[in-house]
Amino acid sequence: MNRTARQRREHGTTLVLTVITITLLTLVAAFTLRRVAPRFRMAHQTAAWQEARLAAEAGVDAAMGDLLRNTTGPVPGAWKGWKQDQGGGLIGPVLSTTLETVKSILSLLLGGGGSGGTVTVSEPIFLDNLKVSAGGAIPTEVDVQLWALGITGNPRTRWFRIRSMATCALPAPGYPAPDRLDGPLRRFSLREVRPQLRKDDVGAPMSIRPPSASRTIEVLVEPILAFELAILTDRSLSLGTTGRWAVDSYDSRDPLKSNPDGTYPGQSSPKVQENGHIASNGGRPADSLYGPLISANGARVRGTVATNGGDDPETATHENVAGALALDPARVRDDFYREMKPLARPSTENARPKPLLGGPFSAGSESSPSRYLITGQLGAFSVEGPGVVIIMVDGDLDVGNGGITIPPDVTAYLYVRGNIDFHGNAINTGVGSSHRPGQLQIFGEESGLQLRTLRAYGNAAVCAAFYGPTYEVRLEDNVDWCGAIGARSFEMSGGGTGGFHYDEALATAGPPISFRIARYIEDVRQ
């Protein structure tokens, strides 16, 4: 009995000691956790804040991709997945005319003028609650709004404004960061969403509730037009090998930079300009990063020569251009790349067939150009104006012994699926021609995986702008070309008395082939 009672007392003492020890350890652990937990929360909050910017930029990228899909080429796209307010609180799919229509009469009236002049603004279209996070990642949603901005009446020069707001979830409940200096920078929505943020929450409300981190990126996007450079290639670029062959520029709109009739003033004229820029997208193999991507062959280029890499930054010489003796080293670069997307032809609905007996094509008005569909081959031709004509050729364009005559009051757009051969003829440079490359714009269409060629030789004199990313351009002998070329490759064999003369008026004349961000803003006061 007595032994048992003493044992009970000893067990009780042990229990008390154990409880005290456990309590002490628990207190220490709780204190440690209390001190450490805010730091973990802060790390999570900072990660979500960074994630929100990446998501907002992903929203801009999504909009840029849809811009490219829907606004390059002559046919407006369907803007799949995008929505707009159709009035009366009704949200629906994008109407084909939305971005074409100016939002307010006022902006139209105020439009025009120089710097500071008002631009026309369309109604916005938007992507609603775009989910940009993978499963298991921080839940993130983006709302993207897009407006079309007009500087001139020309839809080809239309800019766009993209505003993308991304919201990332934070772990609940929401606690402010342990360091108060973080607050003004990260501006978390801990308990409720700020009214300024709600303005950008278009369409259905976001499914991510506070606590959350939101960031807004806004960009102004300008179009990249097809003829901004004298020569642009996706692969090889080889310049003239003999004679006085050179690349230079003039401006057919300015009598101080061209002849009084807007033609090229001649290589030795002081009116000749230095904006004959050439560039190639072609890259070097992975095992040989530095080496030539453009063969200048001793030809002079009065403009910038740009490649996609190839120049060793450790050396003073420009390895990216071969035969660069006549080039200005200060105008050789290696940081160029520009996506070249083939353009699609306009609708062939109500298109007329080829004129009978080789007669001239008739131009229509600018708002309603006449359209022709040539199901076979097209030879030499002329157009009677005034106005605009669109000629779509399913087969080859081979002028044979003739030429192409585009009068001064006509602009012709040619869409060709086959090969193009100018032989040694006058293309828009003969009697009665405009001599303006912007008035003969030729687009080489994509034909499956087949490569096409554009060829001219002898004493061919061409005044035209050509864009065909699947076309290999081969010029020989004394070919003289006024205008611009965008092609898969360019090769000038010989040169002689010829040359390549970029008309600076083309910089704003071509259709958009891509877009670039002209201004990047983060709206930090929202």
Place this chain on the structure above:
Amino acid sequence: MTQTPAARAFTLAETVIAMASSVLIIGALLLGTMGLQKSLHASEAFASSQSDQRRLIDYLARDLRRCIGIGVTTGVSGAFTRLAAETVIIEDRTALVLTLPGYYKSDTPSKAEFDEALPAVKTDKGIGYGSGSGPAPGVSVTFRKVFLPEQGGYCFVREEAGTEQAIVRGAKDLQLQVGIATDGKTCAVEVWFRSAFGNLRPVISTHDQIMLRNLRID
């Protein structure tokens, strides 16, 4: 059977052993707790310094990403120099000056238009933000390390449109270096401090590479 007094109490040996054990256990607990506290304090100080590093880089990155001009002011006169492909340490009288594109209707925090964006207007190069009088001028933002008595020591401050804001407190040992790449398209920011702990007091460095999204016009 009656109990003897000896059976009711601990023997001397038991008491001595129990006391010695208790002292050992409590001492170990005390030392452990003190060590834990010291370690926790060191970790907190380290985390706080890293949080300062991160905040300084994030402030800079946010502004560098959208800036249209980068320069430094040095010396007593505060002469401005455009920052080309070079590296500078922001301390003493050297301040980093970024030019942000004009975007807001007002830079006065108390005004209602403080958070309102300007409309898009025509510019010489296409479209930008501005008003009828022309494109909005750039806004200068300055980052510098200064001694602020009211904050109790050295701080990194960010000044925009005359409003100065401390973004890092206790920055005496925090160093900031900004470098522009040779191609002018990226900017490297490095922030480091010397750890207060450990025999070697290692340098803890954090850096970021930021793409300059806008073309510089300075």
